[in-house]
Amino acid sequence: MAAYIGTPTSRIDGHAKVTGAAKYAAEFNAPGLAHASLVTSTITKGRIAKIDASEAMRVAGVIDVITHKNRPTMASRDKAYKDDVAAEGSPYRPLYDDEIKFNGQPVAVVVAADADIARFAASLVRVEYIEDPFVTDLLEQRDTAHEVERPSRPRGDAEAAFAAAEVRHEADYFIPTEYHNPMELFATTVTWEGDGKLTVYDKTQGVQNVQRYLVSVFGMKPDDLKVVSPYVGGAFGSGLRPQFQVALAVIAARALERSVRLVLTRPQMYGLSYRPATIEHLALGAKALGPLEAVMHEAIAQTSEYEDFNRNDVAWADQLYKCGNTRYSHKLAKLDVSTPSDMRAPGAASGVYALECAMDELAVALKMDPLQLRFVTYSDREQNADRPYSSKKLRECYRQGAAAFGWEKRNPEPRSMRDGSELVGWGMATGVWEALQMPLTVRIVMTANGHAEVSSATSDIGTGTYTIMAQVAADMLGLPIDNVSIKLGDSTLSESPVEGGSWLAASVANSIATTAEAIRKTLLGVTKTMPDSPLADAKPKDVMLADGKIVSKKDASRAIPIADVMRAGKLDRIDQKAAAPVKDDGKYARNTHSAVFVEVRVDEQIGVIRVTRVVSAAAAGRILNTKTAHSQLLGGVVWGIGMALHEETLTDHRFGRIMNANLGEYHMPVNADIYDINCFFVDEPDATINPMGIKGVGEIGIVGVAAAIANAVYHATGKRVRDLPITIDKLRRD
Amino acid sequence: MVRTIEATRPISESIPTPPKIKVSLKINGDLKQLQIAPWTSLLDLLRDTLDLTGTKKGCDHGQCGACTVLVDGRRVNSCLTLAVMKDGSEVTTIEGLMADGKLHALQQAFIDHDAFQCGYCTPGQICSAAGLLAEGKAHTAEEIRELMSGNICRCGAYPNIVAAIQQAMSAMGGNS
Numbered sequence: 037m038a039a040y041i042g043t044p045t046s047r048i049d050g051h052a053k054v055t056g057a058a059k060y061a062a063e064f065n066a067p068g069l070a071h072a073s074l075v076t077s078t079i080t081k082g083r084i085a086k087i088d089a090s091e092a093m094r095v096a097g098v099i100d101v102i103t104h105k106n107r108p109t110m111a112s113r114d115k116a117y118k119d120d121v122a123a124e125g126s127p128y129r130p131l132y133d134d135e136i137k138f139n140g141q142p143v144a145v146v147v148a149a150d151a152d153i154a155r156f157a158a159s160l161v162r163v164e165y166i167e168d169p170f171v172t173d174l175l176e177q178r179d180t181a182h183e184v185e186r187p188s189r190p191r192g193d194a195e196a197a198f199a200a201a202e203v204r205h206e207a208d209y210f211i212p213t214e215y216h217n218p219m220e221l222f223a224t225t226v227t228w229e230g231d232g233k234l235t236v237y238d239k240t241q242g243v244q245n246v247q248r249y250l251v252s253v254f255g256m257k258p259d260d261l262k263v264v265s266p267y268v269g270g271a272f273g274s275g276l277r278p279q280f281q282v283a284l285a286v287i288a289a290r291a292l293e294r295s296v297r298l299v300l301t302r303p304q305m306y307g308l309s310y311r312p313a314t315i316e317h318l319a320l321g322a323k324a325l326g327p328l329e330a331v332m333h334e335a336i337a338q339t340s341e342y343e344d345f346n347r348n349d350v351a352w353a354d355q356l357y358k359c360g361n362t363r364y365s366h367k368l369a370k371l372d373v374s375t376p377s378d379m380r381a382p383g384a385a386s387g388v389y390a391l392e393c394a395m396d397e398l399a400v401a402l403k404m405d406p407l408q409l410r411f412v413t414y415s416d417r418e419q420n421a422d423r424p425y426s427s428k429k430l431r432e433c434y435r436q437g438a439a440a441f442g443w444e445k446r447n448p449e450p451r452s453m454r455d456g457s458e459l460v461g462w463g464m465a466t467g468v469w470e471a472l473q474m475p476l477t478v479r480i481v482m483t484a485n486g487h488a489e490v491s492s493a494t495s496d497i498g499t500g501t502y503t504i505m506a507q508v509a510a511d512m513l514g515l516p517i518d519n520v521s522i523k524l525g526d527s528t529l530s531e532s533p534v535e536g537g538s539w540l541a542a543s544v545a546n547s548i549a550t551t552a553e554a555i556r557k558t559l560l561g562v563t564k565t566m567p568d569s570p571l572a573d574a575k576p577k578d579v580m581l582a583d584g585k586i587v588s589k590k591d592a593s594r595a596i597p598i599a600d601v602m603r604a605g606k607l608d609r610i611d612q613k614a615a616a617p618v619k620d621d622g623k624y625a626r627n628t629h630s631a632v633f634v635e636v637r638v639d640e641q642i643g644v645i646r647v648t649r650v651v652s653a654a655a656a657g658r659i660l661n662t663k664t665a666h667s668q669l670l671g672g673v674v675w676g677i678g679m680a681l682h683e684e685t686l687t688d689h690r691f692g693r694i695m696n697a698n699l700g701e702y703h704m705p706v707n708a709d710i711y712d713i714n715c716f717f718v719d720e721p722d723a724t725i726n727p728m729g730i731k732g733v734g735e736i737g738i739v740g741v742a743a744a745i746a747n748a749v750y751h752a753t754g755k756r757v758r759d760l761p762i763t764i765d766k767l768r769r770d
Numbered sequence: 771m772v773r774t775i776e777a778t779r780p781i782s783e784s785i786p787t788p789p790k791i792k793v794s795l796k797i798n799g800d801l802k803q804l805q806i807a808p809w810t811s812l813l814d815l816l817r818d819t820l821d822l823t824g825t826k827k828g829c830d831h832g833q834c835g836a837c838t839v840l841v842d843g844r845r846v847n848s849c850l851t852l853a854v855m856k857d858g859s860e861v862t863t864i865e866g867l868m869a870d871g872k873l874h875a876l877q878q879a880f881i882d883h884d885a886f887q888c889g890y891c892t893p894g895q896i897c898s899a900a901g902l903l904a905e906g907k908a909h910t911a912e913e914i915r916e917l918m919s920g921n922i923c924r925c926g927a928y929p930n931i932v933a934a935i936q937q938a939m940s941a942m943g944g945n946s
């Protein structure tokens with residue numbers, strides 16, 4: 037039955053991607069397409085006093101300059117702007133009024149016959165502002181931060197236990213603002229279909245989310261607007277909420293009653309969302325032999341003035357370590373910036389970084405091997421609700437990861453391992469993420485010629501959705517994979533949530549299985565009407581679809597070709613739509629886990645850090661595609677390397693303006709930064725989590741990597757750098 | 771409400787845009803006679819005018835490599851190349867790499883090794899790798915990594931990209 041599931045099947049969209057045939061949002065065309073270019077705010081807070089577009093309007097080829105003064109009507113209530121995954125508060129409304137909430141906010145849209153002209157004319161728009169005082173520095177607002185939630189209830193008396201602990205470690209860690217920087221520029225092409233109908237090609241992780249948002253913001257009929265996004269050039273969370281380019285492109289198309297394309301520039305993308313700068317305060321107390329006595333974790337993250345964005349940064353120790361006394365708190369500091377958003381493993385990437393560095397520092401204080409400390413504190417039950425895990429093969433991750441890395445050869449002394457002019461350091465850390473499933477509907481249309489079309493309004497942001505859908509459908513329907521075609525990224529398809537949080541694989545695969553089951557039942561029903569049917573007394577659970585036949589599980593000789601069944605039932609096609617039930621009775625904790633081992637080499641004289649070896653062992657339930665899942669882990673590790681060593685947004689707080697809003701100065705790993713990375717999955721059967729035992733792999737790869745690197749840098753140099761990224765200058769600081 | 775303002779704008783007052791210049795380019799084997807504004811980059815010419823959208827724009831500033839194409843056999847960032855400066859040149863884009871309906875060895879190797887995820891950097895990576903192979907400078911994995919570092923992959927497919935290039939190198943009889 038599993039001809040494809042669990043195999044290294046190559047991406048079914050691979051051919052389109054290597055030939056340039058795959059079309060992304062900015063690559064759709066329409067007759068009379070006009071091009072839009074943005075003018076963005078150069079102040080951080082205040083009001084627009086005046087916009088003078090007269091010079092821009094004089095450029096030959098300019099069609100219009102649209103501002104808050106002459107835009108088409110938009111909804112006036114906050115609620116209309118709340119998308120499916122909006123943060124709490126009052127969403128930013130593109131081009132709505134004269135108020136400036138953040139630097140880089142769009143203030144005018146210049147539309148011209150071609151892109152060069154729009155860009156040139158945008159440079160001629162003069163904007164005068166009335167400026168208000170502002171704050172963009174988290175450190176400055178640290179004390180005004182407000183508590184937003186109790187992520188996890190306190191247990192025991194953490195303060196007292198910490199004070200009484202034999203060994204203590206307490207420190208602040210810092211994660212700077214990071215940007216997703218997908219390689220594709222955020223873009224929207226709106227095609228004017230006449231009668232006010234629009235097709236919106238958008239870069240998004242959720243076509244239906246964007247569709248509902250636009251319909252409500254512009255007061256349109258749902259049938260008059262569809263959102264299409266067959267290929268997405270990376271998103272990593274930045275495409276979960278509708279971003280401003282989509283609203284602005286629709287504004288322009290509706291104002292001019294024609295097709296419009298808007299492509300953001302890379303600097304303009306720094307006005308979108310990001311991983312928020314966060315201070316993580318950790319306090320760990322332990323007995324002399326290791327068991328944890330107290331865990332206190334407080335996060336102070338930045339958010340905007342208008343929305344409270346927060347994720348679980350602080351309660352991850354509950355998923356990992358045994359401890360009776362815990363206290364967690366999450367605070368938000370409001371700044372004059374745009375609202376942060378989910379970025380790969382939101383909350384965990386930051387919070388677990390701090391937790392796992394703190395565990396390493398505790399191990400140093402305990403004079404204990406850090407891996408040994410993980411075994412001593414290991415928990416087989418999730419601590420907060422005191423419940424078992426649906427599965428937790430983290431011990432296996434530690435064991436297999438350590439073996440693959442050669443951890444037992446580590447000399448615990450910092451600065452004790454060297455190779456020529458380089459100090460060598462080995463560090464490790466744990467990763468953890470949630471395993472979620474969301475309601476999602478799949479439609480399968482099976483035709484008598486043995487072909488199936490499988491569809492849902494989900495997306496493939498590079499994660500491999502197309503391919504796993506085809507694999508699961510092929511196996512469930514007993515068809516060769518080439519006979520399965522996949523449709524996604526279209527808001528008119530059946531209901532799907534946004535693609536995020538690593539929940540898509542479990543959601544879509546189980547729903548394919550459910551829908552395939554409905555098809556199987558239909559076919560079985562027809563077999564009962566066939567004369568001398570070998571399946572006359574078979575129940576739905578006794579049969580499966582395999583090799584183009586409906587066949588008894590017990591006796592493979594009792595089978596009928598599907599084509600014959602369909603002919604007998606006079607069916608050209610079977611069309612079924614179903615959603616797998618999403619069950620979570622709260623009895624089990626649902627998580628993925630990983631163990632990450634890292635070798636760094638630090639040039640003793642210059643301080644250049646190279647991550648020369650990474651072993652990442654992950655436990656993530658059933659793996660649908662060993663090739664693409666491996667790539668997900670690998671990508672996560674590369675992100676972790678960027679987080680540890682390169683990525684940081686630098687703001688000039690006197691102006692509230694980002695200074696490195698481009699790919700040259702916002703550093704991300706390039707090929708030469710990446711050496712040996714060995715990622716693998718440990719076997720983790722899970723009969724509880726969902727019928728197919730799937731947990732999802734998009735986020736787990738990054739979690740813990742930055743901590744393992746920071747810990748390795750400490751081991752190499754004896755220097756503990758707690759504020760990311762770990763750059764050469766910080767190794768030199770006293 | 772169509773709000774075209776042309777009617778209210780006296781032509782004499784308009785700010786002119788630069789006159790177009792005649793250029794001939796051989797693109798993926800096709801000779802094209804084109805009228806191009808001097809400020810148009812080769813990238814925008816390919817994507818916007820010729821609808822060859824396989825070549826990608828990731829920054830427009832020479833910082834990411836997504837726009838890499840081959841001009842007279844050498845890899846260049848097409849966003850930093852003004853189209854008019856390449857009059858008479860031969861340009862090969864990702865759309866021109868297949869021969870006789872068959873994938874180029876690099877294209878096949880990228881699929882085999884899952885050397886991409888979202889696929890957005892991929893045409894640039896493949897064109898860059900084709901240029902790299904022609905240069906003949908890279909022999910080891912380390913040299914490939916170094917010489918492919920002008921092409922960012924945010925999905926982080928780097929090790930798979932190196933493996934794919936090595937596979938193509940040996941398939942094409944080069945050294946790896």
Ligand code: FES
Pocket residue numbers: 826827828829830831832833834835836837838847848849850
């Ligand atoms: S688009 Fe040319 S280098 Fe980025």
Ligand code: FES
Pocket residue numbers: 219269270498885886887888889890891892922923924925926927
């Ligand atoms: S494949 Fe997504 S950026 Fe390289």
